[in-house]
Amino acid sequence: xxxxxxxxxxxxxxxxxxxxxxxxxxxxxxxxxxxxxxxxxxxxxxxxxxxxxxxxxxxxxxxxxxxxxxxxxxxxxxxxxxxxxxxxxxxxxxxxxxxxxxxxxxxxxxxxxxxxxxxxxxxxxxxxxxxxxxxxxxx
Numbered sequence: 001x002x003x004x005x006x007x008x009x010x011x012x013x014x015x016x017x018x019x020x021x022x023x024x025x026x027x028x029x030x031x032x033x034x035x036x037x038x039x040x041x042x043x044x045x046x047x048x049x050x051x052x053x054x055x056x057x058x059x060x061x062x063x064x065x066x067x068x069x070x071x072x073x074x075x076x077x078x079x080x081x082x083x084x085x086x087x088x089x090x091x092x093x094x095x096x097x098x099x100x101x102x103x104x105x106x107x108x109x110x111x112x113x114x115x116x117x118x119x120x121x122x123x124x125x126x127x128x129x130x131x132x133x134x135x136x137x138x139x
Contacts, residue, residue: 008037008046018055025055031068033058033075065102066095 011022018025028034029045034054036045054075061071070091077087119130126132 008048009052010044010046014047014052014055017052018059020055020059028055028058031072033068033071064095065099070095 009017011025014020014025015022025034029036034047034051037048037051038046040046057075058071061074066074073091074088077083077085077091116131116134119134124130
């Protein structure tokens, strides 16, 4: 807990501990991924260690490019610890396929960009730039 407050963490404490912005933390709260443990008489929201752990969990999932929907599903699964973890594996397998598809798409973009770059190998003016001409063409 925050040594300055026996009640819990303020948003500024969560910002410091996670590196997330206050707006991001409020967004996750609005999406009901975290909840303050209570509101003080000063109307400040106070968060407990569970909220901090949840933010770290969300942050790690986002670093893996997981969607909020996927994260919400993982949180739902986590809240039912007695069930088989096959659903977690399935979600990760689906996300892995999404990542593989995205990598293939990025390889196509790379090839297209390389082809564009090779179309302009000499010094010329922007007016004569073959890259811009190809990007503007209807073909």
